[in-house]
Amino acid sequence: MLSQAKIRFINQLSRKKIRYEEGCFIVEGNKGVKEGLEEGLTARELYVSDPSLIPFSGAEVITEKEMKKISQLTTPSDTLAVFDFPEIKDWQDADWVLALDEIQDPGNLGTIIRTADWFGFKHILCGQGTVDPFHPKVIQATMGSYARVQCHSIDLEACLQQQERTVVGADLEGVPLKNYDVPSKGVLVIGNEGRGLSSSVEKLLDTKVTIERGEGSKAESLNAAISTAVILHTISNRLSSQN
Amino acid sequence: MLSQAKIRFINQLSRKKIRYEEGCFIVEGNKGVKEGLEEGLTARELYVSDPSLIPFSGAEVITEKEMKKISQLTTPSDTLAVFDFPEIKDWQDADWVLALDEIQDPGNLGTIIRTADWFGFKHILCGQGTVDPFHPKVIQATMGSYARVQCHSIDLEACLQQQERTVVGADLEGVPLKNYDVPSKGVLVIGNEGRGLSSSVEKLLDTKVTIERGEGSKAESLNAAISTAVILHTISNRLSSQN
Numbered sequence: 458m459l460s461q462a463k464i465r466f467i468n469q470l471s472r473k474k475i476r477y478e479e480g481c482f483i484v485e486g487n488k489g490v491k492e493g494l495e496e497g498l499t500a501r502e503l504y505v506s507d508p509s510l511i512p513f514s515g516a517e518v519i520t521e522k523e524m525k526k527i528s529q530l531t532t533p534s535d536t537l538a539v540f541d542f543p544e545i546k547d548w549q550d551a552d553w554v555l556a557l558d559e560i561q562d563p564g565n566l567g568t569i570i571r572t573a574d575w576f577g578f579k580h581i582l583c584g585q586g587t588v589d590p591f592h593p594k595v596i597q598a599t600m601g602s603y604a605r606v607q608c609h610s611i612d613l614e615a616c617l618q619q620q621e622r623t624v625v626g627a628d629l630e631g632v633p634l635k636n637y638d639v640p641s642k643g644v645l646v647i648g649n650e651g652r653g654l655s656s657s658v659e660k661l662l663d664t665k666v667t668i669e670r671g672e673g674s675k676a677e678s679l680n681a682a683i684s685t686a687v688i689l690h691t692i693s694n695r696l697s698s699q700n
Numbered sequence: 701m702l703s704q705a706k707i708r709f710i711n712q713l714s715r716k717k718i719r720y721e722e723g724c725f726i727v728e729g730n731k732g733v734k735e736g737l738e739e740g741l742t743a744r745e746l747y748v749s750d751p752s753l754i755p756f757s758g759a760e761v762i763t764e765k766e767m768k769k770i771s772q773l774t775t776p777s778d779t780l781a782v783f784d785f786p787e788i789k790d791w792q793d794a795d796w797v798l799a800l801d802e803i804q805d806p807g808n809l810g811t812i813i814r815t816a817d818w819f820g821f822k823h824i825l826c827g828q829g830t831v832d833p834f835h836p837k838v839i840q841a842t843m844g845s846y847a848r849v850q851c852h853s854i855d856l857e858a859c860l861q862q863q864e865r866t867v868v869g870a871d872l873e874g875v876p877l878k879n880y881d882v883p884s885k886g887v888l889v890i891g892n893e894g895r896g897l898s899s900s901v902e903k904l905l906d907t908k909v910t911i912e913r914g915e916g917s918k919a920e921s922l923n924a925a926i927s928t929a930v931i932l933h934t935i936s937n938r939l940s941s942q943n
Binding site for chain 1: 814815818844848878914915916917918920921922923925929937940
């Protein structure tokens, strides 16, 4: 049975401050929990409300009512884990990294993590003002990819200043993506959903790329996760054709 | 002043049945309303709570409290319009159209409409089971693009059966996108968020394309709007380089 103290502890993990004090975060759903375990994350707590469906060794079986008390979801799933923060891996060896300049929507960040995972980008640098990558809604939107892509909270300006890789930003006024000569190493910077790249970050770019509009299009902008996907796809494709 | 009958009428438009009976839908936000008017939509009702900001001729000025009563948003904006459904334009003349096979999330559909607008795709065929394109959350997520892209509710199977264009579906098992020879005319079909393409639709495809994973990627899937964007970008780029 779940103690009141446990319930309180898990509920408090919806707050960023507590997550960082405790060094852990919540993952809900069979698939997401499974992927965390497969990638070697340490489960501090592991609960299932339907033991027949989920053969996780070491899981504590709780009732659906208890699951509801610890779940962050409107419709709780049958699995919930509290994982320790993953061990920090060095991103400096990666050829390409993605950097986010104040992405604020948890759904967008989760989708960006999922997309980075698909295209083989293992590291995301999250500048100040970017939503916490361990926010429950972010984790949910990654569809399990949170376990394979590492997000690093950094000072984006300081990081870009020291950067030896080419730094390229997504912008409405840049080199058309089809004409962009993809270097073997780089940092792709994506700006805020509403304001785009901040001016202090823009100064540190080596180049800017633009996703070409279709003929006759009067659209003003693309969603941040959509822009990220289109550019990562282009980079990934060009790199694989260079090899 | 807003009458109780008006408030009730506008609130009822959150229901699909009422939207179709009345032939109208709600748009909120200065930008979205402006784009509707610019594209020639007829505003049956037009309200502003801050007349100094929004110089819409013919708008009725209401209080913020009244706006709150008719708004669908948690944080109401200062503009709300009830537009008549747009005049139906023929999609048969378009070279490429997008078709959706049970896209259920309003945010995804809105993002898909916004993305189609960016890449110059003017028509989307919405199969049964796809969320209503006039759903307030869909309209909100289009960021104004709802006014430039027309969604047609159709019987997808019947439509694909009669199709003379090449029909291509997005799938995990298909021709790698980079090897896909983009024809001058076609229909791109995107499947449901969880289940992908339905088997009845899959049978009607001429070909399937797959977005290549990056090297070493263990990701299982991409978000439906993300897949749509990456494929539309590729189609749009190839078409423009053929011209």
